[in-house]
Amino acid sequence: MASAAILRILSISLRMESHVSVPMLPAAGEKPPPGFLLPPPRPWRRRLLTAARAAALLLLAAGLIVRSTVQDSLPGTGVIYYATPWSVLAIVALLAAKFAQLRSRRLECRLLFATSLGCALAWHSSSWQIRDPGTAQTEVRVATWNVAHGSLGLRELVEHLATMRPDIAVLVEADPADEDVRGICKAAFPEHHVSILGAGLVLISRWPAGEAKAYRLGSPKVDSRLRELDVETPWGPWTIFAVDLGSDPLYFRRPTFELLAEHLDRRRGQPMIVAGDFNTPLDSTNFRMLRTRGLRELFLSSGNGYTPTWPVPAPVLSLDQIWVSETLSPVRCERHWHWRSDHAAVVGVISPL
Numbered sequence: 001m002a003s004a005a006i007l008r009i010l011s012i013s014l015r016m017e018s019h020v021s022v023p024m025l026p027a028a029g030e031k032p033p034p035g036f037l038l039p040p041p042r043p044w045r046r047r048l049l050t051a052a053r054a055a056a057l058l059l060l061a062a063g064l065i066v067r068s069t070v071q072d073s074l075p076g077t078g079v080i081y082y083a084t085p086w087s088v089l090a091i092v093a094l095l096a097a098k099f100a101q102l103r104s105r106r107l108e109c110r111l112l113f114a115t116s117l118g119c120a121l122a123w124h125s126s127s128w129q130i131r132d133p134g135t136a137q138t139e140v141r142v143a144t145w146n147v148a149h150g151s152l153g154l155r156e157l158v159e160h161l162a163t164m165r166p167d168i169a170v171l172v173e174a175d176p177a178d179e180d181v182r183g184i185c186k187a188a189f190p191e192h193h194v195s196i197l198g199a200g201l202v203l204i205s206r207w208p209a210g211e212a213k214a215y216r217l218g219s220p221k222v223d224s225r226l227r228e229l230d231v232e233t234p235w236g237p238w239t240i241f242a243v244d245l246g247s248d249p250l251y252f253r254r255p256t257f258e259l260l261a262e263h264l265d266r267r268r269g270q271p272m273i274v275a276g277d278f279n280t281p282l283d284s285t286n287f288r289m290l291r292t293r294g295l296r297e298l299f300l301s302s303g304n305g306y307t308p309t310w311p312v313p314a315p316v317l318s319l320d321q322i323w324v325s326e327t328l329s330p331v332r333c334e335r336h337w338h339w340r341s342d343h344a345a346v347v348g349v350i351s352p353l
């Protein structure tokens with residue numbers, strides 16, 4: 001295993017450094033032998049390089065071990081799992097290989113370079129979807145976008161979203177204090193219905209929506225929000241769940257997903273769209289609860305391109321997602337980036353069965 005190899009490198013490296021020969025200082029009152037010179041102090045750059053190398057090896061080992069074993073299924077492992085996606089591990093392993101090269105440790109450098117290459121391949125296979133865009137006789141465009149509180153311009157973001165022509169859109173963090181959110185959305189979508197759901201969640205729909213139900217998932221300290229409402233489509237009522245889960249990487253997400261699954265169970269067998277910012281990457285073990293209930297993630301099922309959505313402009317985690325029930329068929333899905341938000345917009349097409 002790559003993680004075992006990294007731990008072996010770390011232990012050997014520490015032993016080698018502990019056996020470096022250092023001239024013994026003469027005892028008190030003794031004269032130094034002829035030709036004796038005090039050892040020069042270690043330069044600060046050397047100390048910094050040693051510390052950086054050790055930190056890189058420890059992070060690499062921890063990330064590889066957690067990713068190859070428990071992932072985020074246990075309390076405390078999530079923060080390591082979320083902080084070490086394959087792209088980050090590939091860069092860390094490459095830096096560690098460079099540190100080894102500077103210390104003239106050829107074998108260690110080669111092993112770390114091979115580890116970096118393996119992580120890069122895993123990143124490519126898990127983060128890129130390559131398929132031809134699908135088509136359907138009946139197409140409904142859906143979207144979700146975290147607009148980052150509109151701090152860089154909510155109006156411009158909503159107007160940009162309107163160019164993608166969604167029939168149903170869920171906005172997250174659409175809560176600037178000094179903006180008329182409803183007015184901005186209505187101006188960009190004059191033919192759509194706008195539902196302000198609270199806590200920064202907004203639903204924009206071509207068809208009328210009913211009364212929204214608000215739920216808090218988990219501890220109040222985590223601040224995870226869920227809104228449920230029905231949209232009266234030409235194919236009957238569709239249930240929309242707007243999601244904004246807590247972003248704290250330290251909290252254990254399983255109880256939150258269990259509560260979410262309970263709400264989904266009440267609507268099982270009906271057309272459902274679950275969309276928003278989950279603040280949990282798509283490779284999390286928690287999404288098994290959605291998959292076992294027949295839901296499919298739109299981009300993984302029909303998308304083409306790069307999967308991660310955050311942080312723009314160099315995303316490494318796929319936090320923004322659209323899940324659909326078995327009665328809705330994924331057709332195609334794309335990511336759209338805009339410099340005014342640190343999240344990519346998810347825009348897809350589904351078809352009623």
